[in-house]
Every structure is written in structure tokens, then in C-alpha cells.
Amino acid sequence: MTVTLVKTPAETAYTDAFDPQGALANVRKSAFAQFVETGLPHRRMEDWKWTDLRQLMSSPLPPVSGTIASADTIDALITASPFGEVARARLVFVDGAYDADRSSLPATGDVEFASLGSDDLPEWVSDKLVAGSTDPIAALNLAYMSDGAGLRVKAGSSMDAPIELLFVTTAEQAATYTTRNVIVLEEGASATLIETHIGGTGEYVHNSVTQLHIADNARLDRVKVQEEGLEAIHLSNTDVHLAASVHLKDFTLTIGGRATRQQGFITFAGEHSESHVSGAFLLTGKQHNDTRLVIDHAVPNCLSRELFKCVMDQAARGVFQGKAIVRRDAQKTDGNQSSHALLLSDDAEFDAKPELEIYADDVVCGHGATSGDLDENQMFYLRARGISETEAKSMLIGAFAAEAFDDVESDAIRDVLGGLAEGWLARRKAG
Amino acid sequence: MPDIETIERVKEIDVDKYKYGFETIIESDTAPKGLSEEVIRFISAKKEEPEWMLEQRLDAYARWQKMDEPDWAKVSYPKIDFQDIYFYSAPKGQTGPKSLDEVDPELLRTYEKLGIPLKEQELLAGVRKHDEPSTLDEDAGPSYASGKVAVDAVFDSVSVVTTFKKELAKSGVIFCSISEAIREHPDLVKKYLFSVVPQGDNYYAALNSAVFTDGSFVFIPEGVRCPMELSTYFRINAENTGQFERTLIIAEKGSYVSYLEGCTAPMRDDNQLHAAVVELVAMEDAEIKYSTVQNWYPGDKDGKGGIYNFVTKRADCRGDNSKVSWTQVETGSAVTWKYPSCILRGDNSVGEFYSIAISNGYQQVDSGTKMIHLGKNTSSRIISKGIAAGNSDNTYRGLVTTHKKAKGARNFTQCDSLLIGDQCGAHTVPYIESKTRTATFEHEATTSKISDDMMFYCQSRGLDEEEAVALVVNGFVRDVLQQLPMEFMAETQKLIGISLEGSVG
Numbered sequence: 001m002t003v004t005l006v007k008t009p010a011e012t013a014y015t016d017a018f019d020p021q022g023a024l025a026n027v028r029k030s031a032f033a034q035f036v037e038t039g040l041p042h043r044r045m046e047d048w049k050w051t052d053l054r055q056l057m058s059s060p061l062p063p064v065s066g067t068i069a070s071a072d073t074i075d076a077l078i079t080a081s082p083f084g085e086v087a088r089a090r091l092v093f094v095d096g097a098y099d100a101d102r103s104s105l106p107a108t109g110d111v112e113f114a115s116l117g118s119d120d121l122p123e124w125v126s127d128k129l130v131a132g133s134t135d136p137i138a139a140l141n142l143a144y145m146s147d148g149a150g151l152r153v154k155a156g157s158s159m160d161a162p163i164e165l166l167f168v169t170t171a172e173q174a175a176t177y178t179t180r181n182v183i184v185l186e187e188g189a190s191a192t193l194i195e196t197h198i199g200g201t202g203e204y205v206h207n208s209v210t211q212l213h214i215a216d217n218a219r220l221d222r223v224k225v226q227e228e229g230l231e232a233i234h235l236s237n238t239d240v241h242l243a244a245s246v247h248l249k250d251f252t253l254t255i256g257g258r259a260t261r262q263q264g265f266i267t268f269a270g271e272h273s274e275s276h277v278s279g280a281f282l283l284t285g286k287q288h289n290d291t292r293l294v295i296d297h298a299v300p301n302c303l304s305r306e307l308f309k310c311v312m313d314q315a316a317r318g319v320f321q322g323k324a325i326v327r328r329d330a331q332k333t334d335g336n337q338s339s340h341a342l343l344l345s346d347d348a349e350f351d352a353k354p355e356l357e358i359y360a361d362d363v364v365c366g367h368g369a370t371s372g373d374l375d376e377n378q379m380f381y382l383r384a385r386g387i388s389e390t391e392a393k394s395m396l397i398g399a400f401a402a403e404a405f406d407d408v409e410s411d412a413i414r415d416v417l418g419g420l421a422e423g424w425l426a427r428r429k430a431g
Numbered sequence: 432m433p434d435i436e437t438i439e440r441v442k443e444i445d446v447d448k449y450k451y452g453f454e455t456i457i458e459s460d461t462a463p464k465g466l467s468e469e470v471i472r473f474i475s476a477k478k479e480e481p482e483w484m485l486e487q488r489l490d491a492y493a494r495w496q497k498m499d500e501p502d503w504a505k506v507s508y509p510k511i512d513f514q515d516i517y518f519y520s521a522p523k524g525q526t527g528p529k530s531l532d533e534v535d536p537e538l539l540r541t542y543e544k545l546g547i548p549l550k551e552q553e554l555l556a557g558v559r560k561h562d563e564p565s566t567l568d569e570d571a572g573p574s575y576a577s578g579k580v581a582v583d584a585v586f587d588s589v590s591v592v593t594t595f596k597k598e599l600a601k602s603g604v605i606f607c608s609i610s611e612a613i614r615e616h617p618d619l620v621k622k623y624l625f626s627v628v629p630q631g632d633n634y635y636a637a638l639n640s641a642v643f644t645d646g647s648f649v650f651i652p653e654g655v656r657c658p659m660e661l662s663t664y665f666r667i668n669a670e671n672t673g674q675f676e677r678t679l680i681i682a683e684k685g686s687y688v689s690y691l692e693g694c695t696a697p698m699r700d701d702n703q704l705h706a707a708v709v710e711l712v713a714m715e716d717a718e719i720k721y722s723t724v725q726n727w728y729p730g731d732k733d734g735k736g737g738i739y740n741f742v743t744k745r746a747d748c749r750g751d752n753s754k755v756s757w758t759q760v761e762t763g764s765a766v767t768w769k770y771p772s773c774i775l776r777g778d779n780s781v782g783e784f785y786s787i788a789i790s791n792g793y794q795q796v797d798s799g800t801k802m803i804h805l806g807k808n809t810s811s812r813i814i815s816k817g818i819a820a821g822n823s824d825n826t827y828r829g830l831v832t833t834h835k836k837a838k839g840a841r842n843f844t845q846c847d848s849l850l851i852g853d854q855c856g857a858h859t860v861p862y863i864e865s866k867t868r869t870a871t872f873e874h875e876a877t878t879s880k881i882s883d884d885m886m887f888y889c890q891s892r893g894l895d896e897e898e899a900v901a902l903v904v905n906g907f908v909r910d911v912l913q914q915l916p917m918e919f920m921a922e923t924q925k926l927i928g929i930s931l932e933g934s935v936g
Contacts, residue, residue, distance in 0.1 A: 108494035361850035
């Protein structure tokens with residue numbers, strides 16, 4: 001194939017390594033061609049105006065899969081997952097490859113698992129792997145995807161014991177690791193899913209895609225925790241397809257990563273569905289997190305809620321871009337979105353672009369965005385009761401962030417998230 | 432079936448019955464079609480401009496040629512052929528009349544048809560009673576000084592008549608056409624023109640800088656509270672004439688001025704281009720209030736024709752404690768691309784933006800504001816009310832940003848959209864950039880329709896459907912209406928009713 005757009009060393013590295021084999025070769029080729037059209041996204045592209053990947057990925061980070069790290073390194077990272085006690089089943093991926101020995105499959109026959117790295121993919125996975133996403137990073141993911149979890153929760157079954165997908169990146173190589181998950185909930189199924197990303201201290205890119213296909217009357221609770229290494233670039237895309245009468249709850253906690261770009265594309269394809277998407281950022285140093293959500297109300301009578309709580313300390317920068325589209329026929333849509341930012345330092349920055357694009361008239365849609373420092377009155381109230389300044393600040397920050405995961409169903413998971421926030425605050429206090 | 436009635440009414444949508452659609456036939460003294468250095472030289476010579484002005488124009492033209500037409504706004508229209516436009520057209524024999532008597536009676540009749548004759552304007556403003564002599568006479572006594580409106584009427588590209596000039600001069604206020612200012616007050620113009628919107632600011636501003644033909648110039652000296660509201664009525668008349676207005680308002684330390692701008696245009700089929708630039712400079716403790724009612728021809732019921740309105744409006748709050756307030760009512764034009772902005776440079780400076788944007792038929796509106804906080808304790812307030820009906824698209828696009836040094840900056844933004852009918856679109860695209868801890872930003876947006884409950888409530892009390900809609904819409908936009916000067920408020924309430932006639936859904 002001819003490659004016309006090669007500009008940065010990182011792009012060159014991707015182009016040089018491209019040599020698709022196996023059953024997915026054609027899909028990968030068309031996905032790569034799509035990526036080549038734009039190359040790495042940069043700030044002159046409207047959706048990427050606050051996150052310039054050409055700049056952030058200044059050195060070549062060639063695509064790699066499989067680990068060269070020692071067992072001890074890997075085990076140390078795995079035990080770092082906060083969900084060890086909570087998850088009933090765990091699928092572990094180390095440096096972009098499935099690690100069967102360290103994984104424990106769900107004990108029930110209601111869930112079917114397939115490693116996406118295998119040559120012989122079941123049809124329910126392979127027919128979901130199609131090129132066509134307009135996002136260059138999602139296209140790049142499909143072109144290089146090395147492994148990931150295919151999960152099918154069978155019709156009518158209930159998998160309330162949480163399943164954890166744990167992605168460990170050892171950072172032994174300055175490389176790009178590419179994983180993709182295909183999650184299918186059949187009619188009336190319900191499941192709780194945890195996605196954890198943990199990484200070592202070196203430079204690497206983790207390009208992760210999760211596809212959620214949720215059939216009629218199904219219910220999914222999903223929690224994602226991103227604790228990549230502090231030199232890492234975390235790129236993620238979540239593609240959600242909701243049929244009728246579906247109930248989705250999705251929460252993302254972002255603590256790690258030097259630069260993070262998380263995108264969520266949620267499409268309502270059936271009526272009377274609900275999606276509640278929320279997130280919290282706890283950022284410090286020079287961390288950068290750009291979250292972009294596109295909620296597409298293509299059918300009538302659906303409800304969407306988004307709530308993002310963003311805490312930025314030191315020179316960190318948070319970005320929230322949320323777009324709600326209500327198509328011509330999507331009457332009776334109820335959409336509401338809010339993002340709130342807490343800036344703890346004079347060098348911190350928060351950028352927001354909450355967008356509405358509405359073509360139906362009988363709808364109730366709105367968004368709110370605020371940004372500012374801690375409330376002086378609240379501080380005064382706490383200080384007047386003898387609480388030290390540092391302690392008072394911690395309490396207020398903790399409470400601010402916790403609102404985003406208040407309605408996570410599982411008590412155990414909520415406790416873990418609370419613990420992670422507390423840990424972040426403790427590190428902040430320790431300075 | 433009420434639904435069928437509604438459909439019938441929508442079919443009869445009012446854009447086809449544009450109240451102000453007519454043409455005045457006056458011979459034009461026109462530059463050759465198209466845009467070139469020669470045309471710019473022709474304009475400059477016509478205006479008897481000094482050499483430096485011509486140089487600025489040519490510089491802008493050179494920049495414009497290297498620029499691309501912006502495509503980020505949510506509007507679509509056929510590509511404009513700049514070589515098919517007349518860039519200069521002056522009503523013949525209208526170079527500087529001294530009084531209304533010297534004005535072509537045809538022009539005066541035009542204003543009368545618009546419902547805004549100058550003499551009527553005096554009455555509206557309470558300047559004189561029916562039995563009193565007109566204050567338009569140059570010897571108007573000071574006893575009539577309060578509540579006056581000074582009008583700088585622009586007919587096509589040339590300022591036709593400037594009233595009250597003498598009286599304004601008594602307080603040291605300069606209010607004249609920009610061409611006159613270039614000739615009479617070159618130092619002021621040199622100092623401030625292009626200082627807020629530079630020649631190469633954007634595609635349309637560059638075009639305007641190269642070919643602007645007229646507009647208003649206002650200078651309020653230190654400590655002066657302008658004794659009357661200043662007002663301009665813009666008209667586009669000659670066929671295929673682009674209208675390139677340039678307005679410059681300077682408010683010196685501690686001064687105050689309120690400026691009104693209103694426009695209507697005659698009906699025609701060819702699309703017309705309007706690319707105006709407005710620059711406001713507010714020095715220490717000064718305040719400028721700029722109000723616009725824009726009601727240009729929106730095109731017919733099939734979306735044919737109508738004005739393209741690409742406007743750059745920007746205020747520079749240069750001094751501490753200065754304040755600029757933009758108020759706009761946008762009901763006309765086929766395509767609107769307009770973002771009145773404030774650069775809040777002085778400490779404690781205040782920027783405000785109040786907007787009502789109504790679109791019907793096939794109109795496309797992409798409008799909003801930019802509030803750029805640079806000084807300490809600067810604050811801004813944005814209230815935007817968008818109403819979309821028919822097949823129109825109505826977008827709010829705005830930016831609120833703080834510099835790191837803008838400690839204690841505050842912003843409050845509220846953009847509400849109302850949809851009437853299921854073939855229109857309402858969009859909100861705000862950008863919020865907060866770069867310091869002490870800045871507090873609040874942004875809120877809602878989109879809804881007029882609820883059945885509200886309609887039922889009003890109708891059960893004997894209002895018909897259209898009255899009920901007008902009542903609800905007027906309530907919806909009340910926050911902005913209240914910001915308009917008295918002279919515009921009554922006119923605007925009527926305009927809202929007219930714009931939405933037949934759109935009940």
C-alpha cells in the first residue's frame with residue numbers, strides 16, 4: 001500500500017511496522033488506511049484542539065505485544081490492582097497479550113470468553129470487528145490490536161459477581177500496546193464489569209478499545225480505573241451500542257498517565273434505554289486528561305446523564321468535551337450533562353466544551369459546566385470547627401470527587417474507589 | 432385536527448411576507464464589479480482618503496488574498512463569488528447633505544416605508560410633540576436635549592444624513608461617518624482603527640478592511656456622558672452591492688455612550704453579502720452600551736435569497752473599571768456569522784453579552800460571543816436566548832477564557848434554546864478555558880420546547896395559539912429584552928411576534 005502522510009517519527013514507526021497477517025488482515029488493512037488519512041490527531045483538528053498527539057508522542061513508540069518482563073515485576077503490578085478482593089473472576093493481559101496462568105475464568109457457563117489474540121475467533125467476536133470508526137485512534141487500534149477480552153453474557157443470565165479485565169503494562173519497552181475488548185450482553189442479561197489499567201514507570205502508549213454491545217432489556221454496570229504509569233500515554237475508546245430498554249452505568253476514575261485521551265461514543269439504537277456515564281479525574285504534576293463523550297440519541301424516549309468531577313492540582317490540565325446529539329425523530333429525549341472542575345493551583349487548567357446538537361423539538365436537554373477553587377465558606381466552616389487547613393481541603397476535595405461514583409451499584413466497588421481517592425489525597429498531603 | 436391546522440399555518444410561514452421588502456430606485460455611482468487593487472484605489476479615491484489609509488487597505492487586501500474562508504461555523508451556503516459583487520455603490524448626488532431638505536425625497540420615503548422616518552424617530556424619542564418644530568433643524572435649543580436619538584442613517588454605502596451633530600459637538604462628542612473621520616480626525620482614526628480588529632484578524636475582517644465604504648465614528652471625550660442615544664439605521668439597497676460597514680467607537684476615561692444599530696433590507700433574489708466590522712475601545716472607567724436589532728431579509732419560504740451576514744464585532748476594555756455591554760436581537764439574514772466579543776484587559780473590567788436570536792424558514796444562525804479575561808477581577812455575563820422554528824438552524828458558539836494572570840475572574844453564562852416545530856435545529860457549542868485557580872466560571876445551557884402545559888394554561892384562558900406562543904416567547908427572552916434601550920424595546924417585541932408568525936408547533 002502507498003502511504004502518503006508520514007510526518008512524525010511516531011507515525012513512521014507505525015507505518016514501518018505494519019504487516020497484517022491472519023484472518024483479520026483485510027480488516028486491519030482498511031482500518032490502517034483510515035488512520036493514514038489523518039495520521040496522529042493534532043490540535044488543528046477540532047475534536048483534538050486541546051490534545052495534540054503529534055506533540056505528545058514525540059518519539060517513535062513501535063507497536064509490540066508480549067512481555068519481556070520478569071515474573072516478579074508482573075506479579076507486583078497485578079497485586080497493585082485494588083480490585084483483588086472484589087473481583088470474582090479476572091482476565092489478565094500483560095503487555096498486550098492474554099496471560100492464561102494469571103487469569104481466573106468465571107466459574108459459570110453463563111459467560112463465554114474468547115481471547116482476541118487467538119487465530120480462531122468465534123463469530124460473535126469477529127463479526128463485531130469491522131473497520132469504519134471515524135476516529136483515527138480507534139482505527140489504529142483495529143490495525144494493531146494484539147489481544148483483549150471477548151465476553152458474551154448469555155441471554156437472561158445474571159452475572160452480578162464482578163468480572164475484572166486487568167491490563168498490566170510493564171513499561172520495559174518504549175512501545176505501543178494495543179488491546180481491544182468485545183463485550184456482548186444478550187437479551188435480558190446483566191453483568192458487572194471492572195476494567196483496570198495499571199502500568200510501570202517507563203514511557204509507553206496503551207491504546208485500548210472497548211466495544212459494548214448491549215441487547216434489549218440487558219443491564220451493565222461498568223467501572224474503569226486508569227492507573228497507568230506516570231510516563232504513559234493512555235488512549236482509549238469506548239464504543240457503546242444500546243438496544244431497547246437497556247440500563248447502562250459507566251464510571252471512570254483517572255489517576256494515572258502522563259497524558260490521557262478517553263473517548264466514549266454511546267449510540268441509542270432502541271427506545272426506553274438509559275445511560276448514566278460519570279467520571280472523576282484526580283490529576284497532579286503535569287498530567288493531562290482529555291475526556292470526550294458523544295451521546296447519540298438516534299431514537300425517541302431515551303435518557304442520558306453525564307456527570308464529571310475533575311480535580312487538577314499543580315500544573316495538571318483537565319479537559320472535558322461532551323456532546324449530545326438528538327436526531328430529528330428522537331422525541332421525548334431527556335439528556336443532561338454536567339462537568340465540574342476544581343482547580344487547586346494557579347498553574348492548573350481546565351477546559352470544557354459541552355455541546356448540544358438538537359434536531360427534535362419535544363426534548364429536555366441541558367448542560368452545566370463550572371470551574372473554580374474550593375468554596376471559601378465551606379473551608380471556613382470546617383476550620384471554625386478546629387479542622388486543620390490541609391485536612392479540611394482533603395475532606396472537601398474527597399467529597400467533591402466522590403459525587404461522581406456515589407451511584408455505583410456495588411458497595412464493595414464503591415469502597416475501593418473511595419480508597420483510591422483517599423490514597424491520592426494522602427499522597428497530595430504528603431507532598 | 433389541530434395538527435393539520437398547524438401544518439397549514441407553517442406553510443404560510445411569514446418569511447415570505449417580509450414586511451420591508453421593496454426597492455428604491457435611485458441611480459448609483461458604482462465601482463466596477465469584482466475586487467481588485469483598482470477597485471480599492473477607486474473606493475479610496477472616491478472617499479478622498481489620505482495615502483496612509485489606502486496603504487492600510489492594500490495591506491488588508493494582500494492579507495485577505497492569502498486567507499481561506501472559514502468553514503467551522505455550522506452554516507452552509509453556496510460559495511461566494513467575490514468577482515460578482517459591487518464593492519462600492521453610492522446614491523448619486525448624496526455626498527454630504529447639510530440637512531434633511533437636501534436629501535433625496537426618495538430616500539426619505541424609504542425610511543417612511545420602513546416605519547422609521549427620521550422625523551417620526553424624534554416623536555418616538557419624545558424629542559418634540561406633534562405641534563412643535565422639528566429639532567432636526569440645526570438650531571435645536573438645549574431645552575430639548577434629553578431623551579434624544581441622534582441618527583446617522585446609512586443608505587447603501589454612504590452616510591446620508593447626520594442629525595444632531597452640532598449639539599453633540601457642544602459636549603465634544605464626535606459622531607460622524609468613518610469617511611469623514613478619516614478626513615477630519617486622522618490622528619484619532621490612525622490611533623484606534625485596526626487596533627481592536629487588525630486587518631488580518633479573520634477572512635471577513637480582512638475583506639472589510641480592504642473595501643469598507645462607510646460606517647460610523649464616535650468619540651466621547653474624557654468624563655462626558657453622551658447626552659443622547661446614538662443610532663444608525665443600515666439599509667442595503669442597490670442590487671448586488673456588498674455592504675462593508677466599519678464602525679469605531681472610542682470612549683475616553685470616565686465617559687459613557689449608548690449606541691443603537693438597526694437594520695432592514697429590501698426583498699430580492701440574489702444573495703447579498705454583508706461583512707461589517709465594529710471596534711469599540713473603552714478606556715478607564717468608561718462604559719459603552721452597544722445594541723443591535725438586525726432584521727435583514729432572511730430569504731423566502733424556500734430558503735431562496737436573503738442576506739449573508741458575516742460580522743466581526745469586538746470591544747477592547749482597555750482601561751481599569753471599564754465596561755462594555757453588547758445587546759443583540761437577530762431576527763433577519765439568511766446566514767448569520769457573528770460573535771461580538773470583549774477583551775477584558777483592564778482590571779475590574781466588565782463584559783456583557785445579551786442576545787436573542789430567532790430563526791425561521793431556512794435561516795441559519797451561528798452566533799455567540801467571546802469573553803477573554805486578561806485583567807484581575809474581570810467579570811463577564813452571557814445571556815443567550817435562541818429560538819428556532821421552521822427549517823432553520825440556530826447555533827450558539829462562545830468562548831470564555833482566562834489568562835493565568837486574571838486572578839479573581841468571573842463568568843456566568845446561560846444559553847437557552849427553544850425549538851418550535853420538528854424540522855429545526857438548536858445547537859450549543861461553548862468553549863470554556865480556565866487557566867487559574869481563582870477564576871470562577873459557571874455555564875448553563877438548556878434546550879426545550881414550549882410545553883403543552885404552558886400552551887394549555889394560556890389557551891384555557893382564552894388566548895389563541897399564536898398569542899400564547901408570543902406570550903411564552905416574550906417571557907423566554909425577557910432577560911435580554913430588558914437590556915434594550917426603550918426606543919428598541921417596543922419595536923423588538925413586535926418584531927419577535929412577526930418573526931414567529933405561523934410557526935406554532
